[in-house]
Amino acid sequence: MASAKEPNLIDPIHQFAISKLADIKIGNIDISFTNSSQFMVITTIAIMFLFMLGLSKRSIIPNRFQMICELSYNFIANLLRANVGEQGRDYFPFVFTLFMFIFFCNLIGLIPYTFTVTSHIIVTFAFAGLIFIGVTLIGFVKNGLGYLRMFYPKGVPIYMAPIIIPIEIISYLTKPVSLSVRLMANMLAGHSIIKIFAGFIVMMGFFGIIPLAGLVAIYALEVFIAFLQAYIFTILTCIYLNDALHPHH
Amino acid sequence: MQDDEDKLKQLNQKIEAAKSKNQLDNHSNIPPSQLGKVMKLTVEIVAAVGIGVGIGILLDNFFNTRPLFIIIFFLLGSCAGILNVFRVAKSMQNH
Numbered sequence: 001m002a003s004a005k006e007p008n009l010i011d012p013i014h015q016f017a018i019s020k021l022a023d024i025k026i027g028n029i030d031i032s033f034t035n036s037s038q039f040m041v042i043t044t045i046a047i048m049f050l051f052m053l054g055l056s057k058r059s060i061i062p063n064r065f066q067m068i069c070e071l072s073y074n075f076i077a078n079l080l081r082a083n084v085g086e087q088g089r090d091y092f093p094f095v096f097t098l099f100m101f102i103f104f105c106n107l108i109g110l111i112p113y114t115f116t117v118t119s120h121i122i123v124t125f126a127f128a129g130l131i132f133i134g135v136t137l138i139g140f141v142k143n144g145l146g147y148l149r150m151f152y153p154k155g156v157p158i159y160m161a162p163i164i165i166p167i168e169i170i171s172y173l174t175k176p177v178s179l180s181v182r183l184m185a186n187m188l189a190g191h192s193i194i195k196i197f198a199g200f201i202v203m204m205g206f207f208g209i210i211p212l213a214g215l216v217a218i219y220a221l222e223v224f225i226a227f228l229q230a231y232i233f234t235i236l237t238c239i240y241l242n243d244a245l246h247p248h249h
Numbered sequence: 250m251q252d253d254e255d256k257l258k259q260l261n262q263k264i265e266a267a268k269s270k271n272q273l274d275n276h277s278n279i280p281p282s283q284l285g286k287v288m289k290l291t292v293e294i295v296a297a298v299g300i301g302v303g304i305g306i307l308l309d310n311f312f313n314t315r316p317l318f319i320i321i322f323f324l325l326g327s328c329a330g331i332l333n334v335f336r337v338a339k340s341m342q343n344h
Contacts, residue, residue: 163325170301170322170329177296178333182288 012195016119016188036123039115043104072100076234083238087245095241098127099234106187106226110219118229119187121180128176131237139244150247179236186229190222286341293337294330301326 022033054069062070076096080088088095102118109116117123139147151168152161197215201208305322309315 163328166322166325167329167332170297170304170326171333173300174293174296174329174333177300178289178292181292181296185288185292 012192012199015191015195016116018120035115036117036120039105039108039117043101043108043117046108047100047104072096079235080238083235084242084245088238088241091241095234095237098131098237099230102127102183102233103227103230106230107223109187109191110222110226116187116191118183119191121184124180124183125176127233128180131179131240132176135237135240135244138241139247142245143247147244147247150243175240179233183229183233186225190218190225193218194222290334290337293333297330297333298323298326301329 018034018036020032020034021038024031024033050065051069054063054065054067057063057066059066073096076099077092080092080095084091105117108114109119151165151172153164153168156164194215197211197218200211201215204211301322301324302319304326305319308318308322312318
């Protein structure tokens with residue numbers, strides 16, 4: 001394409017391209033192993049490796065890896081206790097896995113020549129949709145049909161119901177969309193900015209040192225955003241869970 | 250022996266102090282950036298309108314009444330978007 005003629009042309013979107021590594025088809029469904037799946041596997045292995053390394057010794061005075069494991073456990077446990085309460089403990093394994101997976105996906109994506117899994121809307125939307133369906137089911141299981149009462153706020157006159165109820169339902173359906181778009185947009189924007197600035201360095205020759213300095217700062221910011229977005233995704237999951245368990249707010 | 254017990258007591262006190270400090274920290278979450286706030290509000294409103302129109306298109310295809318439900322659900326979606334923004338802004342003010 002155009003990049004073959006001009007090697008210096010900036011192509012910030014190229015890093016998000018999906019390529020098939022192994023063609024697998026079942027019937028008409030394409031379930032090929034792509035570079036996206038490859039990095040999901042790498043993320044999972046990295047998390048498992050970290051926890052096996054950290055929890056193999058179980059010493060009273062922890063080493064660095066054990067500290068990381070204990071800190072992350074405490075972080076999520078406190079988050080759940082603060083946002084959901086004691087009932088939230090049942091959902092700890094899911095929330096912890098979710099946080100670690102998104103956090104590691106974001107971090108591994110920052111290493112050059114890697115692929116950012118969370119920069120694709122379909123991945124984040126699959127997460128958010130699954131959480132949304134799960135939380136709705138939990139709401140109905142724990143509260144029965146009384147869960148439907150949240151679509152009809154108290155004190156609203158009955159003739160307003162035909163308008164208010166669809167509005168509340170649409171508002172409820174917005175949750176997974178805004179949740180997934182936020183994570184995806186942050187990852188996409190951050191990685192594109194890094195690529196564009198990297199292109200400036202090549203174009204400006206010696207004076208490229210100025211965008212290089214900017215790039216270092218942006219990269220540091222991206223590391224922070226990688227954590228922050230995983231944290232936001234997790235805390236919103238906790239809030240939705242809390243709404244499902246205690247709907248009278 | 251006495252020395253060990255004293256040490257243990259001191260350690261306990263330290264742990265308690267750290268725990269109570271931690272509980273205070275829990276409420277002071279990471280402050281969201283200005284850009285993050287703007288992003289959040291925009292996404293809320295766009296998503297609500299999008300979902301409203303989506304429901305409208307689905308219902309219209311089902312009942313063959315294009316464009317009746319698209320118009321109705323576009324308006325309802327806009328209302329839901331404004332409601333969402335209102336709620337998010339309210340929760341931002343409280344923090």
